[in-house]
Amino acid sequence: MGSATHQTVAFARIRRGWWTAIAAVERRLEVERDQLALWLPVAVGGGIAAWFVLPDAWGWAAFLLLVAAIAMAGRCLPGTRLGLALTAGGLAAGLGCALVWASAERAAAPVLRRPVVASLLVRVDQVQPLAARDAVRVVATPIGAPAMPFRLRLTIAQADAPARLAAGDRLRLRARLVPPQAAPVPGAYDFARVAWFQRIGATGRAFAPVERVGLGAEGPGLRERLSGHIRAQLSGGEGAIAAALATGDQGAMPDPDAEAMRRSGLAHLLSVSGLHITAVVGFAMVLVLRLLALSPRLALRWPLLLIAAGAGAVAGIGYTLLTGAEVPTIRSCVAALLVLTALAIGRDALTLRLVAAGALIVLLLWPESLVGASFQLSFAAVTALIAFHERPAIKAFLARREEGGVARCGRILLGALLTGLVVELALAPIALFHFHRAGLYGALANIVAIPLTTFVIMPLEALALLFDVGGMGAPLWWAAGKALALLLWIAHTVAVAPGAVAMLPTMARGTFALMIGGGLWMVLWKSRLAWWGAIPLAAGTAIALATPVPDLLVTGDGRHAAVRDGGTVGLLRPRAGGYIRDLLAESAGLDGVPGLIDDLQGARCGPDACIAELVRGGRRWRIMATRSGYFLPFEPLVRACATVDIAISERRLPAACRPRWLKIDRTFLGKNGGVAITLATGRVETVAALAGAHPWARR
Known part of the structure; x- marks a missing residue:
């Protein structure tokens, strides 16, 4: 009892x-009742992220059951905000996971299994000039070739491409096609994932001759003609930036200028995003409002602000269509339309609720965009900016007051600098995760570059195009060229400044989630509860900084490898292309040009193979790698394998080759893809392990 x-x-x-x-x-x-709605897109995004992170259908199904249980638990707390939050959050997360799963299955299309050389008749769907590479990239659909994938992405040399190539043209050509490339090494850009959702089943390069056998109905589109006209007025990097600002076409950007823009934190100016949409919408609104206000009758009797907002919406939609209606541009246009709607009904134009609504619309329509750097960078920037300016202390500091001109300018400049620093801090984890680098002086560069682009370059370019109708745009193009030259000077000056770039070659997805989750917690709550987000943010930062750099990187085809010894990175093959060279250098944490394994201390190389020695974790590691297409004598190869810890080859090594720890040959790479190895901890990370059993990785 x-x-x-x-x-x-x-x-x-x-x-x-x-x-x-x-x-x-x-x-x-x-x-925090007013803030709860802001977590709805976060919950949807969490479900989408879970689908990408979890490896297979069993994991996805388990996640759906888990969030269903969370939603049911919320129903056990009727009449409470906690119960409502659990129910809504669980359902939203499940919706996000189900949406992206369905989107991936709906995008299923044939994918090329192995490299082939084929003669094809294709219909051109999209054309992207790559003037900086003297080439044209097209997305095309094969005609009368049932064995071919649904869509192809082909690169054609400029000299071989038919003149005025446009969507709708039919081409007869011969090309070498390969499957869409997965990430060459863990953490690199995974084009296979992007191609899956775009239903691109093969990529390749066309051989001469490329014959046009049919013309499209419309010829070159307005975007292509406008880009060509702008580059005809301004040459070099100035013309390339001007074309990118007007049409989103970055194909003519010289590599040195593009690299300088990335290193200086100004690369966002080249892609059509919120800044460009805002400038176009704002310019259209001001122009219409000023013109209509010239009439006292209209000013007194007509709702001019509503009319101007409508004109801005039309301009934003038109600009979005002109620049190709890519998902990032559509996302920015949706956000701009929400702001205009708020203005039209008399609500605050820029609030976190509008940002949340825009993010939710994009995630529901294009759930796969969540894992792209573009989505993350744009929404992180605008969320951090608005949350920063909604803080009472910042509002009070930036509020208008009676003061002298010097004090007012100083306060405005300090506010701009603080805003830039906050945005840079918000973007740094995303840039480090996706690109392994972040610009340290981007806030300072953007203080000058953004106003220069928004209030000088883009209006000058718009006026120059307008005056070109009457053949009077030359003076305006000259002025725009000088402003663009100043922008490039800022980019190059900042890019070469000491310590301009911070490198972080590896960041685990869990670490990234800690940093993003902590940051969202800090900006979406308004009370002291927000400061709890500093704990996961600090933990993620500490883990990211403490994560060791990989000692050995091997690409998925086995042809290229990089060995890191201290601050030096050595490549296996002296003829590695620029893309592979930069990729391996960044993935190994090197901000510069890598050397060769031959130059590393303790390395012995010949024309066909290399052996390198590294001391890690208190022991000496020996690594052997083949570097040519010639077969090595069997017995010396077997003896060498027995003396090394790791053997690497693009070929299939014989069964008698038995290194002490790991054999990375064609068989291993065919199952696992590219490899990153940290010798001190014995950690082996592979592309296949990160990709799991997602549709684009099943092949």
Whole structure:
């Protein structure tokens, strides 16, 4: 009897403890009730992210069951904000996971299994000039070739491409086709994933001759003609930037200028995004508003702000269509339309609720865009900016007041600098995760570059195009060229400044999630609860900085490898292309040009193979790699394998080749893809392990 009474009392205490905790959470949520809706797109995004991170259908199904259980648990707390949050969050996360799963299955299309050389008749769907490479890139659909994938992405040399190539043209050509390339090494750009959702089943390069056998109905589009016209007025990097600002076409950007823009933190100016849409919409609104206000009758009797907002919406939509209606541009246009809607109904134009609504619309329509750097960078920037300016202390500091001109300018400049620093801090984890680098002086560069682009370059370019109708745009093009030259000078000056770029070659997805989750927690709550987000943010930062750099990188085809010894990176093959050279250098944490394994201390190389020695984790590691297409003598190869810890080859090594630890040959790479190895910890990370059993990785 006493035992039963004791258990009853214990259960009562537990229930009281639970209800006390729930009541405490309810009080917190009551304080933050206006912020709860902001977490809806976060929950949807969490479900999408879970689908990309979890390896297979069993994991996805388990996640859906888990969030369903969370939603049901919320129903057990009726009439509470916590119950509502659990139910809505669980359902939203499940919706996000289901949406991206369905989107991936809906995008299923044939994918090329192995490299082939084929003669094809194709219909051109998209044309992208690559003037900086003297080439044209087209997305095309094969005609009368049932064995071919649904869509192809082909590169054609400029000299071989038919004149005025346009969408709708039919071409007869011969090309070498390969499957869409997975990430060459862990953490690199995974084009196979992007190609899957675009239904591109093969990529390749066309051989001469390329014959046009049919013309499209429309010829070159407005975008192509406009880009060509702008580059005819301005040459070099100035013309390339001007074309990118007007049409989103970055194909003519010289490599040195593009690299300088990336290193200086100004690369966002080259892709059509919120800045460009805002400038176009704002310019259209101001122009229409000023013109209509010239008439006193219209100014007094007509809703000019509503009309101007409508004109801005039309301009934004037109600009989006002109620049190709890519997902990032559509996303920015949706956000701009939401802002215009808020203006039209008399609400605050820029709030986190509008940002959340825009993010939710994009995620529901294009759930796969969540894992792209473009989505993450743009929404992180605008969320950090608005959250920073909504803080009471910042509002009070930036509020207009009676003061002298010097004090006002100083306060405005300080506010701009603080805003730039906040945005740079928000973007740094994303840039480091996707690109392994982040510009340290981007805030300073953007203070000058953004106003220069928004208020000088783009208006000058718009006026020059307008005056070109009457053949009077030359003076304006000259002025725009000088402004663009100044922008390039800023980019190159900042790019070569000491310590301009911070490198972080590896960041685990869990570490990235800690940093993003902590950052969202800090900006989406308004009370002191927000400061709890500093804990996962600091933990993620510490883990990212403490993660060791890989000592050995091997690409998925086995042809290229990089060995890191201290601050030096040596490549296996002296004739590695620029893309592979830069990729391996960045993945190994080198901000510069890598050398060769031959130059590393303790390395012995010949024309057909290399052996390198590294001391890691208190032991000496020996690595052997073949570097030519010639077969090595069997017995010396077997003896060499027995003396090394790791053997690497693009070919299939014989079974008698038995290194002490790991054999990375064609068989291994065919199953696992590219490899990153940290010798001190014995960690082996592969592309296949990160990709799991997602549709684009099943091949």
